[in-house]
Each structure stands twice: as structure tokens, then as C-alpha cells.
Amino acid sequence: MDPLLLLEQAFNGLQFGVMLFLIAAGLTLVFGIMDLVNLAHGSLVMIGAYLATTLIAWTDSFIFGIALALPATFAVGVLVEVVALRTLYRRNHLDQVLATFGLILFFNEVVRIIWGAQSIYSGLPDYLSGQVEIIPGAPYPVFRLVIIAVGLIVAALIYTIVAHTRLGMLIRAGASNNEMVGALGINIKSLFTFVFALGAVFAGLAGMMLGPLTSVEPGIGEPLLILAFVVIIIGGIGSIRGAFIAAILIGMADTVGRVFLPVLLRIFVSDAAADTAGPALASMLIYILMAAILVVRPRGLFPARTG
Amino acid sequence: MSKRILGMTIALAMATTPVAAETVKVGFITTLSGGAAIIGKPMKNAFELGMEHVGGKLGGMDTEIIFGDDKRKPDVAKQLANKMVKKDRVDFVTGIIWSNLLIAIHGPVTRSKTFLISSNAGPSAVAGKKCSEDFFNVAFQNDMMPEGMGQHMSAKKIDNVYIMAPNYQAGKDMMKGFKRTFNGKIAGEVYTKLGQKDYQAEISALRAAKPTAVFVFLPGGMGINFIKQYAQAGLSDKIPLYSAYTVDAISLPALKEAAVGTFGVQHWSPDLGNSVNRRFVEGYRKKYGKTPPFYAAQAYDTVMFLDNAIRKAGGISDRAKLRAAMRAGDFPTTRGTFKFNNNHFPIQNIYLREAVNDNGNYVTKTRRVIISAHGDSYAKSCPMKW
Numbered sequence: 001m002d003p004l005l006l007l008e009q010a011f012n013g014l015q016f017g018v019m020l021f022l023i024a025a026g027l028t029l030v031f032g033i034m035d036l037v038n039l040a041h042g043s044l045v046m047i048g049a050y051l052a053t054t055l056i057a058w059t060d061s062f063i064f065g066i067a068l069a070l071p072a073t074f075a076v077g078v079l080v081e082v083v084a085l086r087t088l089y090r091r092n093h094l095d096q097v098l099a100t101f102g103l104i105l106f107f108n109e110v111v112r113i114i115w116g117a118q119s120i121y122s123g124l125p126d127y128l129s130g131q132v133e134i135i136p137g138a139p140y141p142v143f144r145l146v147i148i149a150v151g152l153i154v155a156a157l158i159y160t161i162v163a164h165t166r167l168g169m170l171i172r173a174g175a176s177n178n179e180m181v182g183a184l185g186i187n188i189k190s191l192f193t194f195v196f197a198l199g200a201v202f203a204g205l206a207g208m209m210l211g212p213l214t215s216v217e218p219g220i221g222e223p224l225l226i227l228a229f230v231v232i233i234i235g236g237i238g239s240i241r242g243a244f245i246a247a248i249l250i251g252m253a254d255t256v257g258r259v260f261l262p263v264l265l266r267i268f269v270s271d272a273a274a275d276t277a278g279p280a281l282a283s284m285l286i287y288i289l290m291a292a293i294l295v296v297r298p299r300g301l302f303p304a305r306t307g
Numbered sequence: 308m309s310k311r312i313l314g315m316t317i318a319l320a321m322a323t324t325p326v327a328a329e330t331v332k333v334g335f336i337t338t339l340s341g342g343a344a345i346i347g348k349p350m351k352n353a354f355e356l357g358m359e360h361v362g363g364k365l366g367g368m369d370t371e372i373i374f375g376d377d378k379r380k381p382d383v384a385k386q387l388a389n390k391m392v393k394k395d396r397v398d399f400v401t402g403i404i405w406s407n408l409l410i411a412i413h414g415p416v417t418r419s420k421t422f423l424i425s426s427n428a429g430p431s432a433v434a435g436k437k438c439s440e441d442f443f444n445v446a447f448q449n450d451m452m453p454e455g456m457g458q459h460m461s462a463k464k465i466d467n468v469y470i471m472a473p474n475y476q477a478g479k480d481m482m483k484g485f486k487r488t489f490n491g492k493i494a495g496e497v498y499t500k501l502g503q504k505d506y507q508a509e510i511s512a513l514r515a516a517k518p519t520a521v522f523v524f525l526p527g528g529m530g531i532n533f534i535k536q537y538a539q540a541g542l543s544d545k546i547p548l549y550s551a552y553t554v555d556a557i558s559l560p561a562l563k564e565a566a567v568g569t570f571g572v573q574h575w576s577p578d579l580g581n582s583v584n585r586r587f588v589e590g591y592r593k594k595y596g597k598t599p600p601f602y603a604a605q606a607y608d609t610v611m612f613l614d615n616a617i618r619k620a621g622g623i624s625d626r627a628k629l630r631a632a633m634r635a636g637d638f639p640t641t642r643g644t645f646k647f648n649n650n651h652f653p654i655q656n657i658y659l660r661e662a663v664n665d666n667g668n669y670v671t672k673t674r675r676v677i678i679s680a681h682g683d684s685y686a687k688s689c690p691m692k693w
Contacts, residue, residue, distance in 0.1 A: 002515055004515075005511065005512065005515040008511045008515075009508060009511055009512070012507050012508045012511055013508075015507070016505070117340075117341070117342065117344070118342075118345060119342065119528055119531075119561070121531060121535070121561040121562075124539070129539060130541075131539075131540065131541040138511070138514060138515070139540070139541050140540075141507075141536075141539045141540055141541075143539065144507065213504075213505060213532075213535075213536065213539075214504040214505060214532045214535075215504070215528060215531065215532060215561075217342065217528075255508045258508055258509075259508050259509065259511070259512045262497070262498075271496075275474075275496065275498050276474070276498075278498070279474040279498050279499065279500060280474070283500060
């Protein structure tokens with residue numbers, strides 16, 4: 001096997017991994033701190049993608065469009081938290097699942113009414129659509145490198161906020177015992193709103209970067225949401241560090257498994273059997289990985305709650 | 308008076324003049340909601356355009372068209388077909404985009420002695436041993452296009468080809484069809500997840516295999532994403548891309564420059580010069596403001612096929628006579644030439660098409676006939692003789 005190809009695939013895995021991390025970061029904080037199962041987190045990915053596509057077209061600038069779409073997604077996050085989710089914190093998980101599932105349907109329909117059911121395919125500005133040859137003989141798309149860079153910068157940013165600021169201290173305290181934080185005189189309501197909206201921005205950012213790669217259409221966030229849940233379960237609910245490591249792990253496993261598993265299987269079984277079993281096995285790989293990790297560490301790699 | 312005011316379809320449904328003893332009833336099942344409506348709507352549009360061109364009457368008889376939305380679900384299609392056959396008592400069921408939906412309704416419709424006419428789906432399952440005297444396909448058999456491409460690439464001595472399709476039955480059939488006629492070396496054969504959106508990992512592996520050319524079957528959104536990412540990876544001008552059912556009037560408006568220079572294979576193209584096709588393409592562009600996709604051409608041909616057969620048979624009451632008229636296959640078609648095989652699937656020309664930028668219009672241009680009068684590979688196992 002060509003080591004350079006392996007390196008290139010590692011880049012692909014990393015790119016997918018940071019994308020998953022952006023989505024999982026908000027999900028794990030909301031789940032960890034507010035004890036809220038938010039199935040509608042995928043809808044925020046979709047909202048971010050649609051807002052960015054529209055604003056990029058409106059401002060005729062990729063950078064300005066994204067710069068405007070980020071606060072707009074934050075505002076949507078605030079609105080959703082204040083209007084819909086606030087009443088759900090005291091309910092049990094089943095009620096939360098039902099209510100946030102309803103939100104998915106609501107958002108998909110809103111998007112259909114405003115933007116239509118058809119997929120929107122947007123392009124990239126010229127300065128982002130080229131390739132650079134970081135690996136000899138394999139020019140790599142600039143935009144995918146930008147995604148990796150943005151993902152890593154945001155990860156560092158979240159880590160700094162959570163580990164080294166007063167706000168982060170409250171978030172961590174909230175993750176381990178939110179009632180005590182409230183009892184100590186912290187305005188837990190506005191903290192919750194802020195954390196939720198911040199998570200919405202990260203998810204939206206993932207959607208904004210996904211748009212030019214694939215297409216923007218109703219329900220684009222949902223397949224990613226399932227993976228994001230796998231990530232936060234592997235990482236340990238409420239843990240940012242866990243989410244980052246798990247996201248990279250899943251990104252790598254999915255990419256590398258998808259490409260190399262059928263090749264590997266061809267060594268052992270017939271080509272036709274390998275072509276059938278390979279892709280099927282590859283799509284199961286991350287769940288097998290999750291099961292294996294949970295056997296060893298039932299609460300994930302870095303459990304935040306110690307209650 | 309009200310006939311003029313009401314829309315065309317409603318007018319047809321209402322038109323019951325007391326002198327007419329018989330009315331032709333046609334059930335048209337297609338996908339009109341969800342993402343796949345992008346295919347179903349042009350088919351419905353073209354069917355309506357065809358009805359306009361025959362004056363609202365199939366074979367000169369009063370005609371009622373019942374449209375049904377299958378939502379791309381086999382169970383919904385089956386319910387619709389049963390309702391049309393039993394309650395509405397239609398004489399023909401047609402439309403049907405998807406192979407799995409066609410298989411779901413094939414038995415119930417043909418058993419009820421109703422003619423089933425496929426305007427798109429052409430699975431091998433009903434082309435061979437299970438062919439039926441009450442089933443006609445006026446579109447194609449699935450394997451025909453990849454067979455054509457295999458033959459073309461062999462003739463051009465293009466060796467070392469990397470092939471790719473989604474991991475489901477049609478994907479496997481397409482690649483099998485390609486390998487049936489392609490006699491060069493296969494550089495790699497990859498099956499991806501159905502509905503996959505990001506192909507970067509596959510593109511990396513593809514480039515590392517250093518093929519001379521790539522052949523893909525990635526219909527709908529999959530193809531748009533793949534070709535966009537293929538261009539983003541800088542491969543468009545390095546490794547030539549060939550495809551089947553991937554670059555067409557539906558994907559081209561989204562693909563634009565990314566698809567220019569790629570080669571496709573099809574039994575029809577909007578630029579075919581015959582008079583029926585010119586009338587169809589011009590009429591469609593005028594009425595709907597878009598270039599019709601091949602799905603639309605097939606739906607239009609379905610109208611012409613029914614109109615011609617009913618006229619020749621002098622009505623619909625004598626089914627044997629009607630079947631004989633249908634088998635003749637001598638209707639005015641957008642494809643120029645058309646004949647039925649013994650399994651009621653088309654024998655037709657397969658064309659090489661290139662995606663071009665025609666003054667800001669992204670369209671396919673016919674480059675050559677790859678195989679003239681191509682019949683499918685399953686006809687010989689169909690026991691039907693006529």
C-alpha cells in the first residue's frame with residue numbers, strides 16, 4: 001500500500017473529523033450541561049448552510065457572507081432556546097426526544113417554504129477552488145485544507161474558553177452539577193442560552209463549509225447528527241476534549257475503512273464478495289468501534305460527570 | 308365553454324361527450340414529491356405536452372389521464388396501481404421511474420389484463436424469463452447504456468479504466484453491463500454508499516490508481532457531488548470522465564463548467580435532428596423554459612406510442628389487435644428510429660454525448676452513434692415469440 005496515499009487519506013479523515021467535531025461540540029455541551037437530548041441539532045447545521053448560501057449570494061462575497069451568517073445562526077440559536085427548549089429541561093429524555101424531533105420536522109418544512117425543496121449547489125470563489133501540492137503527486141483542494149485549519153482553530157478556541165476562562169469554569173461546573181451552580185448565584189438561564197447558541201454557531205459553521213462541497217437541501221444535518229451522537233458517546237458526554245478525540249477517531253475510521261476495507265477483503269475472499277461486503281462492513285465500522293470502546297469504558301473516553 | 312377556461316388536464320377529465328361510446332383511461336404514476344420530483348415533474352410536463360400535440364385525444368378517442376405520485380416508495384406505487392386498475396378501471400398504467408417500483412407493480416397490473424408501459428424503468432428482472440405480453444418498455448433496458456460505453460471505450464482503445472457505482476442492484480448491473488462489452492483492463496472497481504455525498508476519499512484512491520479514464524454511474528445528486536468534487540480536486544482536465552445516466556439536462560444546470568468535456572452515453576439527446584424531436588424540444592423549451600431531460604423525451608414518446616397504437620387498432624376493445632399495433636412500434640418517436648425486441652424492450656441507437664457550454668447554455672451534444680439498433684442482452688431468454 002502506498003504510504004503517500006495513506007497520508008492523503010489521513011488528511012481526508014482529519015477533514016471529516018474536524019467537521020464532526022464542530023457539530024459534536026455543541027451537542028455534547030448541551031447534553032452534558034443542560035441534560036437535554038437535542039435531536040434538532042442537525043437542523044442548526046442546515047440553517048447555517050442555508051443562511052450562508054443566501055448571504056454569500058446577497059453580499060457577493062464568500063467571507064462577508066460567512067461573517068454575517070455566523071451571528072445570524074447565533075440569533076437563531078438564542079431564539080430556539082428561549083422559545084422552545086427552555087421548557088424542556090425539567091422533562092424526561094423521552095419528552096425531549098419527541099419535542100426536538102418535532103423541531104426537525106418544523107425546520108425542514110420552514111426551509112422548504114423559504115428556499116424550496118430542490119438542492120442548492122453553490123460554488124467556491126476562485127481563491128478557494130485551487131489545489132496545493134502538499135503531498136508530492138497529489139494536489140489537495142485548498143478549501144478542504146481551509147476546513148481543517150478552521151476546525152483546528154475553533155477546537156483550540158473552544159478549549160481555551162472551556163479550560164481557561166471564567167465562562168469555561170461555569171460551563172465545566174454546570175456540566176458536573178448545574179443545580180449547585182444556580183444555587184451559588186449564577187444566572188443559569190442566560191448561561192444555558194449562551195451555551196446553546198454557541199453550539200448552534202459551531203454546528204452552523206460546519207453546515208456553511210459543507211455547502212460548497214456537496215449541496216444544500218432540507219434535512220442535510222440529519223445523517224451527520226447520528227454520527228455526532230456516536231462521537232459524544234465515545235468521547236464521554238459533556239467533554240470537549242473527548243468530543244475532539246472521538247471526532248477525529250470516527251473521521252479517520254470512516255474514511256480509511258471505506259477505502260481500504262474492500263481492498264483488504266479482496267485478499268481473503270473473491271472480488272465480487274469483497275465488493276458487496278466491503279462497503280457494508282465499512283459503514284458498520286464506526287458502530288463496531290463505538291461498541292468496542294463502550295465495552296472497555298462504558299462512560300466514554302473522558303466522562304465529564306462523576307456523579 | 309367551461310372546457311376552454313379550465314386547465315388542460317381537468318378539461319380532459321371532464322370531456323364526456325354523449326356520442327363517444329368508449330373513453331381511453333390512462334394512469335400515469337411518477338414521483339412528484341421529495342427530491343426525486345426533479346425527474347418526475349419533467350416527465351409529467353412532457354406527457355402533458357404530448358397530449359396537447361395529439362389534440363387531447365389518444366388515437367382520436369376521448370381520453371382521461373389520472374396522475375399519481377408514488378413518492379419513490381414501492382408500497383405507495385403498488386397501492387396507486389391497484390386503485391387505478393380496480394377502481395378507476397384504467398386501460399393503461401404508465402410512467403414509473405424506478406426499477407424497484409416497476410417490479411412491485413409489474414405482477415398486479417399485468418395479471419389484471421391491463422397494459423403496463425414503462426416510460427423509464429427497465430430492470431433486467433422483467434426483460435428475460437419474466438417478460439410479459441402485457442408489458443411494454445418505451446425507454447431502455449438498464450444495461451444498454453453501460454454496454455454502449457464499454458463498446459465505445461474499447462473501440463477508442465482506452466485501457467486501464469477505473470469504474471465506480473453505488474452499492475445497490477442497479478449499480479452492480481451497470482458495471483456488469485460495462486464489463487460485458489469493454490475488453491480493456493479495469494484499473495479499479497469501487498462501490499460507494501447509495502446517496503453518498505462526499506467522494507473525497509474515493510477520489511484520492513482513484514488518483515493513486517493512475518487510470519487512463521474513469522467511468523461512473525452516479526445518478527441524481529450523487530453524480531453532481533462527485534463531478535463537482537472531481538473538478539475541485541483538479542482532475543477534470545487530467546483524467547477524462549465518462550458516465551451513464553449521470554450528466555443530463557437535470558444535473559447540467561447545477562454542474563455547469565465542472566461537467567464540460569465529460570462524455571456520456573444515451574439513447575436520446577436534445578440535439579437529435581428528426582422532426583418529432585425538434586417539435587418536442589422546441590415545444591418543451593417554450594412551455595417550461597428549460598431543456599428537457601431524456602426522461603421527458605420518453606414520457607413524450609409514451610403519448611405518441613399510445614396514440615399511434617390506438618389509432619391503428621381502431622380502439623381499445625380488441626386487446627389482441629391493440630397489442631399487435633403496439634408491437635409494430637412504428638410511432639413518431641423523438642429518437643428517430645425505434646423497434647421492439649421480442650421481449651417488448653426497445654431496439655434503438657446508442658449515442659455518445661459530450662457536455663458543452665453553448666453560449667452559457669450547458670447542454671449535451673451528440674458526437675456519434677456508438678451502436679445502431681442495439682437490443683438488450685436479456686431478450687434471448689424471453690420465451691415470447693411473435
